[in-house]
Amino acid sequence: MALMRVSSPHAHGRYSTGMVMRQVLLATVPGVFVLTLFFGFGTLVNVLWACLVGLACESVALLLRGRSLAFYLKDCSALVTCVLLGIALPPYAPWWLIAVGVAASILMAKQLYGGLGYNPFNPAMVGYVVLLISFPVQMTAWTPPRGLGEVPGLWEALQACFLPARYDAVTMATPLDVLRQNQGLLLEDLWAQTPQFGRWAGIGWEWVNLAFLAGGLWLLYRRIFTWHAPVAMLASLALMAALFYDGGSSSSGGSPLFHLLSGATMFGAFFIITDPVSSAVSVRGRLVFGALIGVLVYLIRVWGNYPDAVAFAVLIANFAAPFIDHYTQPRVYGHGKSGGTG
Amino acid sequence: MRRVYGFHGGIHPAENKHQSLGSKIQQAGIPQQLILPLSQHIGAPARPVVAVGDRVLKGQMIAEPVGHVSVPLHAPSSGHISAIEERPIPHPSGFPAPCIVIDCDGEDAWAPLQGVANYRDCEATELLELIRSAGIAGMGGAGFPTAVKLAGKSGQSVKTLIINGTECEPYITADDILMRERADDIVAGIAILQHILQPQETLLGVEDNKPEAIAALQAAAAGSAIEVVTFPTKYPSGGEKQLIEILTGLQVPSGGLPGDLGIVCQNVGTAVAVRDAICHGRPLISRITTVTGNAVDHPQNFEVLLGTPMQYLLDLAGLHPERCERLVMGGPMMGFTVTTAEAPVVKTTNCILAPTPEELPPPPPAQPCIRCGLCAEACPASLLPQQLFWFAQGKEFEKLEQHNLFDCIECGACSWVCPSHIPLVQYYRASKADILQQRREHAKSEQARLRFEARQARLAQEEEEREAKRAARKAAAEKRAALAEQGGEEDPIQAAIERAKAKKAAQQAGDGTAATPVKASPEVALRQKLAKSEQRLAQSIAAGEDAKIVSALEATVQRLKDKLAEAEAAATESGTD
Numbered sequence A: 001m002a003l004m005r006v007s008s009p010h011a012h013g014r015y016s017t018g019m020v021m022r023q024v025l026l027a028t029v030p031g032v033f034v035l036t037l038f039f040g041f042g043t044l045v046n047v048l049w050a051c052l053v054g055l056a057c058e059s060v061a062l063l064l065r066g067r068s069l070a071f072y073l074k075d076c077s078a079l080v081t082c083v084l085l086g087i088a089l090p091p092y093a094p095w096w097l098i099a100v101g102v103a104a105s106i107l108m109a110k111q112l113y114g115g116l117g118y119n120p121f122n123p124a125m126v127g128y129v130v131l132l133i134s135f136p137v138q139m140t141a142w143t144p145p146r147g148l149g150e151v152p153g154l155w156e157a158l159q160a161c162f163l164p165a166r167y168d169a170v171t172m173a174t175p176l177d178v179l180r181q182n183q184g185l186l187l188e189d190l191w192a193q194t195p196q197f198g199r200w201a202g203i204g205w206e207w208v209n210l211a212f213l214a215g216g217l218w219l220l221y222r223r224i225f226t227w228h229a230p231v232a233m234l235a236s237l238a239l240m241a242a243l244f245y246d247g248g249s250s251s252s253g254g255s256p257l258f259h260l261l262s263g264a265t266m267f268g269a270f271f272i273i274t275d276p277v278s279s280a281v282s283v284r285g286r287l288v289f290g291a292l293i294g295v296l297v298y299l300i301r302v303w304g305n306y307p308d309a310v311a312f313a314v315l316i317a318n319f320a321a322p323f324i325d326h327y328t329q330p331r332v333y334g335h336g337k338s339g340g341t342g
Numbered sequence B: 001m002r003r004v005y006g007f008h009g010g011i012h013p014a015e016n017k018h019q020s021l022g023s024k025i026q027q028a029g030i031p032q033q034l035i036l037p038l039s040q041h042i043g044a045p046a047r048p049v050v051a052v053g054d055r056v057l058k059g060q061m062i063a064e065p066v067g068h069v070s071v072p073l074h075a076p077s078s079g080h081i082s083a084i085e086e087r088p089i090p091h092p093s094g095f096p097a098p099c100i101v102i103d104c105d106g107e108d109a110w111a112p113l114q115g116v117a118n119y120r121d122c123e124a125t126e127l128l129e130l131i132r133s134a135g136i137a138g139m140g141g142a143g144f145p146t147a148v149k150l151a152g153k154s155g156q157s158v159k160t161l162i163i164n165g166t167e168c169e170p171y172i173t174a175d176d177i178l179m180r181e182r183a184d185d186i187v188a189g190i191a192i193l194q195h196i197l198q199p200q201e202t203l204l205g206v207e208d209n210k211p212e213a214i215a216a217l218q219a220a221a222a223g224s225a226i227e228v229v230t231f232p233t234k235y236p237s238g239g240e241k242q243l244i245e246i247l248t249g250l251q252v253p254s255g256g257l258p259g260d261l262g263i264v265c266q267n268v269g270t271a272v273a274v275r276d277a278i279c280h281g282r283p284l285i286s287r288i289t290t291v292t293g294n295a296v297d298h299p300q301n302f303e304v305l306l307g308t309p310m311q312y313l314l315d316l317a318g319l320h321p322e323r324c325e326r327l328v329m330g331g332p333m334m335g336f337t338v339t340t341a342e343a344p345v346v347k348t349t350n351c352i353l354a355p356t357p358e359e360l361p362p363p364p365p366a367q368p369c370i371r372c373g374l375c376a377e378a379c380p381a382s383l384l385p386q387q388l389f390w391f392a393q394g395k396e397f398e399k400l401e402q403h404n405l406f407d408c409i410e411c412g413a414c415s416w417v418c419p420s421h422i423p424l425v426q427y428y429r430a431s432k433a434d435i436l437q438q439r440r441e442h443a444k445s446e447q448a449r450l451r452f453e454a455r456q457a458r459l460a461q462e463e464e465e466r467e468a469k470r471a472a473r474k475a476a477a478e479k480r481a482a483l484a485e486q487g488g489e490e491d492p493i494q495a496a497i498e499r500a501k502a503k504k505a506a507q508q509a510g511d512g513t514a515a516t517p518v519k520a521s522p523e524v525a526l527r528q529k530l531a532k533s534e535q536r537l538a539q540s541i542a543a544g545e546d547a548k549i550v551s552a553l554e555a556t557v558q559r560l561k562d563k564l565a566e567a568e569a570a571a572t573e574s575g576t577d
Ligand code: SF4
Pocket: B368, B369, B370, B371, B372, B373, B374, B375, B376, B385, B386, B389, B414, B417, B418, B419, B420, B421, B422, B424
C-alpha cells in the first residue's frame, strides 16, 4: 500500500474554473436568442466569428508563452471573453472589426498582462473600447429592431460580416441616442413621437435586457457569483435616474425603468461587472464597485457622448478596483471591536 | 431557547457521517504490540520511566511529564517493554519520533487504581493534579494538556464553560457516537469540570445534524446546570473560535485565548476522560476512533487502546489496501496524511480515513487565481485568502502579517471552494513556517548584535580603567621617587626582595607551571561568568523580559565587570612591577 502525502484539505467543492466559465456561456443563451429574435442573425455571427478568432489568438499566445494548450484552453475563459465581446458589438459588423476587437481583448488586455487572473481590466470591454475609439462609425451602427424595419436573414448576416463591401446596412438611432439627442420634448411626447420606444424602454431592447436578467438570475441561483455587484449597480443606476428624472421634463435623463432595460444594462450588470478577475474582491468592495459603475453609466449615458456607457464605466471601475479593495478589507476575526458580533 | 449567533463564511461539504454510524462502539481488543509516542500532546514530550525488558501493568505510568505543559503516558495494556526507539508516528511532518513499545501479554492486568470517592470534597488544584497525572490532553484534535487549559491564567475567573460536541468535520463520528452511547458519562465529566471551574453557565454545543446525540444529551443533562445548545450545521463551527462566536457572539481577540473572555472550551471526549480519571483513577489509555472511508468494508467506531497500530484497526474494519492510496488521520478538511499504517493511534486520533481515489480524488493541477472571491466568502476568519495567496507566492512576509496570516486557522474552507484548485492552505502553512523561522533567526542575530555591543563596551571600559590605573601608578612612582630623593624611608633591600619575588612569579607564569592556574583562575572564572551573564542579559532584552529582570542582570554584569577590572589590574600590577 503506497500512501500519498497530500496537504489538507482532502475534499474539494464542486466548482472548477472551467465549469464556472461554461455556466456563464450557457447563461448568455437567452440574451443571444432574444437579440437574434429582434435584430436578426448578426449577433450570432459576431459571436461565432469572435470565438474562432479568439481561440486562435489564445492558442498563439499560449504557444508563444510556452504554456500547455490543452490545460489552459480548458478553462474556457477565452471563449467567455469572445462571446461577451461578440454580444456587445453591433450586429452585422465586418469581420475585421471583430477580429481587431478580439485581438485587443485576448492578446493585449489578457495575455500581455500574464493571462487569466492577471488582467486588471475586463478584456471584452477593453476590446470594445479600442474599437469604439478607433472605428466610431462602425461601432454605432445598430440596425432597427424587428417591427421597425426589415430584419436581415442569416445569408445577409454572413455577407455583412465577411463581404462588408457588398452589404448596405440600414441603421437607426437606439433609444438611448434618441433620448440623449432630445431637444425640448417632454418625455411623454418624445415617447409618443419616436417609433423606437416600446412598453418600458426601447422596442426589442427591453426584451433583450429581460433575457440577460434571466440568465443572470440563473447564474446567481447557481451561485456563480454573488448578488452584490449587480444589485449595487442596478440600484445606483436606478437611483441616479430617479434623482434626475425631473418629472419627465424635456431635460429628464429618462426613467429608472428605462435605464434598467436599455442598452447593455442587464448584460453589463450580470455578465461584465461580475467578471471576478477585474472587479473588487470583498463583499463590501463589490458593493462599492457595482455602485460606482451604476453612477458612471448614468453620467456617461446622459452627459457623455457615447452610444452606451457600460464599457467605459467598467474600465474606470476596474482601474479603481485595487483602491476599493484596499479600503474595504473585511474586519478579521478577533480584530478591532472586541466582543459582540451579533 | 438560547440565542445562537452566526459566524462569517463557512461551507457545507458532504457530511459522509452515516457510513460509520451503522453500529455501536466496538472494542478493538488488544493488538500484539502497542507503540506509544512520547509526544502525543502539545508541549514537552514525556520522559520514559521504564526500561526495555520491564514488565508493565495496564494503567501504569511509563513516561513522566517534563515541565508544566506536558502530560505523562500510561501503559494501555499489560506486557513487556520491548523497545524505546524511534518509530513512525502520525504527524504532519512524516518524521519518526521516540516511542515506547510494549509487547502485550494479553492478560490485560490492571495496576491498582484509586479513584476519588467524592470529588466535591476536593480542591480544584487537587483535581487538576489528578487530571494531569492521568495524562489527559484535549481529545478533539489539538491535544493541549487539559489540566493546563483548565488552570488558565491565574486571576482569570471563568464565566462560561463550553463543551464542544460539534464535530463539524465530515466523516468523523467519534464524538457523535460517544454522545449517543455515553451521554451520562459526559454529563458526569462536565459536572467535575464545573466543580473545578465554577462557571456561571455551561453550554454544550452540538450541530443540528446529530439529533440522536442531542436527544441523549438532553435526557442525561435534564435537571443539571448544563444547557445543550444546538445550531445549524456548517463547517467549521467546531473550531474553538467559531464555536465561541456561535454560542456567545464574542470573538476571541487576535493572539489571545478564550480565557481572556472568561471562556474555557473542552471537548466531550475530554469530559469523559476526566470523569474516568477522577471517579475511577483510570488514566487515559484508550479512546474512540472512527475508521471510515470507502476503502474499508465496515466503517465504524472503535474503542481502541492508545498505541494500537492503525493497520490493526484498518484490518478490523476490513481494509482493501489496493483501493486505498492515502490514509488520513482526522477528517478530510484538516486531517493530515500518514504515510504508513504502522503508525499508532494516539490521544488525538479521532478518525482514520481510508478513502478510495474516486471518493477523494487527488488534487487536480492548480489553475490561475481568478479572484472570484469564493475563498474570502468561505473564510471563517474573514481573511482575504486570495490576497494571502498572492503575497505567499511572492514571499512578502510583511504583507502576509499585515493581512493577518496568523489568524488563519487552517480550516481549509478556502481551498475547498477554490474553483482553480489552488492548495491555498499549503501556501499558508509554508509561509507561517517561513515567518516563524525568520523571526527566530532575527532574534538570534539581534542577540548576537547585543552581545557584540556589550563586549565592545566592556573592552572600551576596561581599557579606560587600565589607563586610569596606569596613570595612578605613574603618579605613585613619581611620588615614591620624589620621596627617595628626599632621602626617604624606603628600604632598598626590601625593595630588591620584592622585585626578585615578582620576577620569579612572572617567570612561572610565563612557563605555564603550577602557579599559573592559581594566579589566572580568578580572572578567567570572572571572565567566563561575565560572558555568561552578558549573554543572559542580551537574551532577556531580546525576549523582552520584565524590566526588573533586565535591570537586575545589568547590575550583575556591572558588578562582575568591576571585579574583573580589579583582578586584571592586580595581575598587571604584579606582572609589570
Ligand atoms: S477561490 Fe481560488 S480562484 Fe477564487 S479568489 Fe480564492 S484563490 Fe482565487
